[in-house]
Amino acid sequence: MATAGKPMALLVLADKPENPQVIKYAADEFQRVIQKATGVKIAAIPERQLNRQLHPDLARIFLGPCEATRQAGVDARRLPANGYLIRSGTRRLFLCGKDGGTDHPRNYHVDMGTLFAVYEFLERQVGVRWLWPGDLGEFVPRQQHVVSGVWKTRSLPRLMQRYWRFEASLHHGRQAWSSEASVYNYKLGVYKWLRRHRFMRRHNLDYAEAFRDYWKRFGETRPELFNLLPNGKRQPDGGRSQHVSMCVSEPELWKQVVVDWRANRTAKLPWVNCKPNDTPGKCVCRRCLDWDVRTDTAAATAAARKAFVAENRDGWSWPGHLGSLSDRYAKYLLAVQREAGQFDKNATVISYAYANYSRPPTATVLNNRVVIALASSLFFPYTDETSREFRSDWKGWSATGARLVFRPNITLGSHNMPVHYARRVGADIQHAFRHGVLATDLDSLTGMWATQGPSLYVVARTQLPVDKTVDEILDEYYGAFGPAKAAVKQYFDFWERVTEPVTRKRWQTIVNRYQRQDPDGLNFRTFYKAAHEIYTPEVMNQGRRLLQVAAERASGEETASRRVGFLAKGLRDAQLTLETQEAFRGYRKTGKRSGFDAAARRLRAFRHSLEKDYVVNLSYVSFQENMTWGGRD
Ligand SMILES: [Zn+2]
Numbered sequence: 001m002a003t004a005g006k007p008m009a010l011l012v013l014a015d016k017p018e019n020p021q022v023i024k025y026a027a028d029e030f031q032r033v034i035q036k037a038t039g040v041k042i043a044a045i046p047e048r049q050l051n052r053q054l055h056p057d058l059a060r061i062f063l064g065p066c067e068a069t070r071q072a073g074v075d076a077r078r079l080p081a082n083g084y085l086i087r088s089g090t091r092r093l094f095l096c097g098k099d100g101g102t103d104h105p106r107n108y109h110v111d112m113g114t115l116f117a118v119y120e121f122l123e124r125q126v127g128v129r130w131l132w133p134g135d136l137g138e139f140v141p142r143q144q145h146v147v148s149g150v151w152k153t154r155s156l157p158r159l160m161q162r163y164w165r166f167e168a169s170l171h172h173g174r175q176a177w178s179s180e181a182s183v184y185n186y187k188l189g190v191y192k193w194l195r196r197h198r199f200m201r202r203h204n205l206d207y208a209e210a211f212r213d214y215w216k217r218f219g220e221t222r223p224e225l226f227n228l229l230p231n232g233k234r235q236p237d238g239g240r241s242q243h244v245s246m247c248v249s250e251p252e253l254w255k256q257v258v259v260d261w262r263a264n265r266t267a268k269l270p271w272v273n274c275k276p277n278d279t280p281g282k283c284v285c286r287r288c289l290d291w292d293v294r295t296d297t298a299a300a301t302a303a304a305r306k307a308f309v310a311e312n313r314d315g316w317s318w319p320g321h322l323g324s325l326s327d328r329y330a331k332y333l334l335a336v337q338r339e340a341g342q343f344d345k346n347a348t349v350i351s352y353a354y355a356n357y358s359r360p361p362t363a364t365v366l367n368n369r370v371v372i373a374l375a376s377s378l379f380f381p382y383t384d385e386t387s388r389e390f391r392s393d394w395k396g397w398s399a400t401g402a403r404l405v406f407r408p409n410i411t412l413g414s415h416n417m418p419v420h421y422a423r424r425v426g427a428d429i430q431h432a433f434r435h436g437v438l439a440t441d442l443d444s445l446t447g448m449w450a451t452q453g454p455s456l457y458v459v460a461r462t463q464l465p466v467d468k469t470v471d472e473i474l475d476e477y478y479g480a481f482g483p484a485k486a487a488v489k490q491y492f493d494f495w496e497r498v499t500e501p502v503t504r505k506r507w508q509t510i511v512n513r514y515q516r517q518d519p520d521g522l523n524f525r526t527f528y529k530a531a532h533e534i535y536t537p538e539v540m541n542q543g544r545r546l547l548q549v550a551a552e553r554a555s556g557e558e559t560a561s562r563r564v565g566f567l568a569k570g571l572r573d574a575q576l577t578l579e580t581q582e583a584f585r586g587y588r589k590t591g592k593r594s595g596f597d598a599a600a601r602r603l604r605a606f607r608h609s610l611e612k613d614y615v616v617n618l619s620y621v622s623f624q625e626n627m628t629w630g631g632r633d
Contacts (some may be wrong), residue, residue, distance in 0.1 A: 450570020
């Protein structure tokens with residue numbers, strides 16, 4: 001393809017591609033990476049010019065379905081969207097996929113099989129690794145020769161969607177970015193990174209909660225649809241009507257769900273949406289309780305009633321006394337499926353496993369026309385206990401016969417602090433994928449690339465059929481740091497050890513303490529308020545020392561040095577965040593705000609210097625921090 005600084009191949013583009021933007025983008029990606037690897041730019045021409053070209057010495061790389069693929073019998077037409085073929089022959093290579101749509105491949109809904117073929121080729125044959133967005137995060141090993149290798153690959157998409165929510169972490173607007181252009185550039189870099197890791201949405205699973213507007217629609221006329229609370233009333237708990245839970249054993253509810261489905265279903269969203277609102281199951285009517293599996297209903301309801309009366313009304317704790325409601329919710333899904341089956345015998349229902357119906361049902365068998373998005377367990381702190389629980393939930397739900405969507409929240413945790421849960425999350429994802437997965441939907445990519453990079457990299461890589469252990473995937477990441485490889489590994493291993501003593505129990509004790517002291521409490525959004533309990537000055541010093549070692553090792557190599565520098569910026573950002581929160585605590589205590597103002601200024605100035613670097617997502621961090629630091633004087 002390229003040897004001793006000379007191009008040995010020509011890139012040939014389809015004349016009439018399904019989606020010309022996919023082919024153009026795929027060619028750009030291909031050319032850029034080959035040039036980084038060899039210093040050689042491979043020329044690209046449309047197929048119709050091929051005969052007029054006099055390049056007898058050049059091998060040909062055909063991008064996308066074209067005349068040459070037809071003649072060679074490399075047929076992507078019958079592949080599903082995003083599927084692709086890679087074939088090599090005598091002085092020819094075909095990178096040929098099922099493309100479609102009319103949009104740029106930075107958008108999820110575009111079909112981009114040819115681009116994915118290019119990425120697989122570049123990863124396996126050239127050794128490119130996309131650690132984080134932007135140029136510095138792209139690792140391309142330098143080489144004298146790149147050859148095409150021998151290929152006979154047919155890749156079909158395993159998942160309906162491979163999705164990592166990202167928009168939500170930017171929807172807070174410009175926040176700490178100094179211009180819209182900076183936000184745009186950041187966003188563009190992240191979309192490119194996601195595509196390089198083959199995130200795509202052949203079908204989307206954008207079913208919102210099904211009952212958000214039910215109280216508005218039926219609150220006055222049809223109370224029987226709603227939960228019976230321990231106070232004997234059928235109404236929203238705590239007044240937030242979009243979070244009301246339903247009386248899921250009520251036949252009129254099943255009928256209404258099916259009426260809604262028949263009125264609203266589309267070719268893109270064909271399933272019966274049964275997703276409960278964002279709250280635990282709360283109905284204590286006789287019929288719902290009889291659907292549950294538990295040993296002592298009288299004791300459970302008495303405890304729930306007592307907690308209901310005592311609770312300040314967030315509505316999350318008292319239903320826990322009812323135990324697992326998963327059998328109740330599983331029976332509800334079967335009932336809706338039966339109801340919908342009168343109109344379409346293949347009707348598929350979709351719902352969540354969540355809150356007090358996260359655990360697998362113990363007595364109810366489901367079927368493959370039930371889709372469950374499993375949102376349980378995976379969150380900070382990510383401990384052995386977390387992993388065990390997740391795996392047993394996944395296995396249990398899988399055993400019911402339902403099809404599963406991997407929908408964890410783990411990447412929402414820890415704010416911008418250094419965490420390293422890569423080995424746990426990698427092993428858990430591989431475990432889940434071994435037991436069958438229909439789609440993924442991760443909430444959310446907040447984008448703390450410099451302090452959490454290896455974990456994010458592993459989350460992306462383990463969703464692909466890369467056939468590597470998690471340690472081997474991590475080795476790819478650390479390998480990009482050249483002579484500092486071992487030192488960078490030690491640095492991240494240190495962060496793994498730092499959070500090790502934070503058991504769920506210990507973390508809950510901290511959360512409870514903040515709940516008592518602080519009217520706003522502590523949750524994943526305001527993690528930075530308690531971060532100093534884990535990230536003590538000694539811990540942060542040790543982190544800096546380890547990074548210093550890495551910097552010394554990398555000092556002879558420019559790119560490796562800059563990559564270590566990137567990690568150091570993340571650590572500095574975390575340090576300044578800790579200092580600002582400490583100053584804020586001082587201000588709350590004394591009423592004097594000059595120290596806090598100075599610390600906040602330092603943080604702001606530092607972040608201004610990071611705008612082009614992908615170190616942190618400035619929208620996300622500043623929005624969450626301003627919930628505490630902003631608007632108070
Ligand atoms: Zn009920």
